[in-house]
Amino acid sequence: MTGLPWRVDATGLTVAVRLTPKGGRDAVDGVQTLSDGRPVLAARVRAAPDKGAANAALLALLAETAGVARGAVSLVSGATARQKQVHIEGDAARLAAALTRATGG
Template sequence: MSARPWRTTPEGIEVRVRATPRGGRDALDGVETRDDGLPVMKVRVRAAPEDGAANAAIRDVLRRALGLPASAVTLSSGATARIKLFRIAGDGAALSRLFEALAEPQAR
């Protein structure tokens, strides 16, 4: 994988997410590169984008996938946008390895 939607920081990792609310299920859908060249981690959730419900659901999908407490994942920017930036506290190198594994295409 050449372009990654995450980067390590001294506090952990930042990940760029493309949200799909009312997506029928709560799941990570891998990485895509948008037409503008921006890589994003696709996350779909059942929650509607009302009163922060979809943002909370995305945070929950991320924390469960990484095995972290909810307090480790915070929305940094994009509360009302489709493209969001989440900060995840922890060991940046270890989190990056976890994201690498999560971004791999799943055999069906």
């Protein structure tokens, strides 16, 4: 693993995510490295990529994983792509610790 898939910003964390829709279950599968060397948080959701359902499921999954309210998680970019940027508002250190636990780190 070449690094962490999140970066601290003024209001929390911005997380690079690679989403697998229709993945059979809602789960964070750890950190993966893309072919260009960038780390991403690998996540899967049961929802299909239809009318934003997979994105909504991803945001709910990350809110639960990070221990924040659903309203604290928002999609920054990648609405129709597998690779997304998601912002999570809150204490960056606490959020990073929760994501580290979820990824087995």
